[in-house]
Amino acid sequence: MPGLLVPSPPIQAGWVTEPTIASVEATLQQHFPGRQITVDFFSQGAYNKLFQVKIENSPPQLIRVSLPVDPMYKTLSEVATLKAVDSITSKYGTIPVPKVSLFDFERKSPLHYEWILMNRLDGMTLHNAWPLLNIVQKAAGVRQIAFFMASLFQTRFRHIGNLYPATCFPLESPVPISGTVGPGRIVSVPFFKGTRAQSPERGPFKNSTCWIHTRLDLQLQDASDIISNYHRQHGQGAITWLEQENALRTMTLISDLRLLIEAIIPDNPEETVLHHEDMHANNILADEAGKITGIVDWECVSALPLWKACSFPKFLYDPPRHDGVSLDASKVRANDRHLRDEFLHQMEILSPEWIKIYWRTQLIRDLDFAVDNCHNVARHAHISRWIFALRNRGEIPSLFASIYDL
Template sequence: MKSSAGQWILRVTLPVDPVYKTASEVATLKLVASYTSLPVPPVAAYWDGTDSDSSADKSLGLEWIIMGKLPGITLSDAWTDIDLDMKIGIVESIADKLHELYECKEARFSALGNIYGKQELQKPSLSEAPYSIGRIVSMAFFWDQRLQQPVNRGPFSSSAEWLTSRLQLVEQECNDILESDQTDSDDKKDAEYFKSTVQRLTKQMKFFCQPLEENIFVLHHDDLNSHNILIDPVSGALTGILDWECVSAVPIWKSCQLPHFLANEWTRDVKPALGEYQEADGSVSSLYPEHLKEWEVTVLAEYFLKRMESKNSDWINVYRSSERIRDFDFAIKNCDNLFMASKIVKWLDVLENNEPYKRLV
């Protein structure tokens, strides 16, 4: 879609969380554009599914947003064509922007949830601020049939309230499986296992949340992967940060962490030597680019943390002091994941036996 002002993108969304998802995404984009220098798409028009006098708003039958198309290519597409020095510059630019958002007073709130403009809240607000916190919009709260589950969806006044609701959603799913006559025995066995894990995590809540209880929640982009970052492939300039749907105001311990594209599961401290990846036929093993990227991400993560450490704020101290609560958050996120369940259970065994603490991630 083109206009005299440039190119525009029409984003259409399924009603995974009707009204709230689109309304909060629009408010988030407008807040970030208004109060920070983060390069985000401008919103030209939208329809969030609410009543409208315009037939054009409803003509698609789905919620939509028209937003400006930003220049550049994704970091994912550029990765293999740019050198490490350029990547370091990009990572430091991203750190600067994320720290700006972290420090932005207009992006700080006294409750946890998603932000909405006053017109989207559809109710009177005593606050003079143009944006307020409302119910959360998160995949953890609308995935599969979770939108129908009767749990607290915020705004939340504490980490414990938010984490408890997430555990309750998993437990209710397990109960539905166990009570169904159409579920096979293997699924019921898994549900019993997951439910037990949820109950064990619930008992640990007080040991993780009390020391870190907070009244400050900050807007945080929790899916900043290499597909959501736009750069100029020639200069390395940061040109866009995309995908602000389901972005919430979260506790500061949740905000002070590595962005998704630097949170590599596998660290590699030594640069792989190309000569060690030669195949018999003279070709290079497919493992080489994979291991090279692991090493680069390990290096880049250190540059990101050093950049944050250079800031005159509490960001790096919060990051270093919140390892345990991040582990707990990870356990809740993956407690119904068959691939992670046994690792989480072993971690819980250590906690319950009062053994020396071991990191989960």
């Protein structure tokens, strides 16, 4: 694959041209000549559009058409990740993920975008299934998710980054490879939003310290740009005085967080595992009885440190809520706690190592949360109070738990 080192520039704005049903059909016709193809719009995300595809004599499929926000790398890593996870789920007999049948990262088809064709999994979103389920059915689904996460936890890597086919590695700096895939350059929103896709430091990172410092560097650059532009415009441009003040506050928090990194996180090589950070209820599929039938949206899933993977899936700390559904608030909170307790209980049974790391590394996860949110004005006060408590060695409530009322 000689072209891997020279991908086309990333897109900074939205869709330059809209992918159409006709362009999807024309693209697929090149791969399935002479067969009847029917395409319908299915859904869309921040960086992609999904179309349902029916190809003559084939089961229903989905084609994900993606903005080239991180050209080539995002598609290659998603394909490698799906194949790796499919291998793990097949081995352990756990929840399925989409199987890739075709993909294209070159943008030379009638679509002019990168795309992946995969099978469509059965079921509705867990978000839609949630109000139909009783607490026993919900707990059974939680146990399924626990088994899935425990299965992923068994396959280890030695760098932080996204997975790529082993054939890519002669073109990249050498890293240890497990089987046919290994971690390379990271693909995640903090690293490609805006102009960040051109950032020279994209990993793979040897440990948490390198990874977190690099993320803070990106936050610092954004804050510095805001302040510089404000002064260049003499306060008369698009950037307001308040935005400049918030950027200054962000820079102060970044300085404080850098000191905490050195105190909290050892600067040693460490193992990593695949971790789906965005496992919310719309990315989990279930049947009407609550049985989990699939997990989707693997486009920015990376191999991350063990402490990061030892955490609640998103749907358990930010559970589905439905307008118009009248429930007793205290009962809802009690049920949420019960499901989180059930998850931890299952993880303790399935992976004693996982649960030990979970209890031992809450402070690191809080620090990681602060790093992710130090630019967020709504979180500034929370983060400042948390840092103050750490410095004064008083009682230190979990930053993450206080935000989500866990």
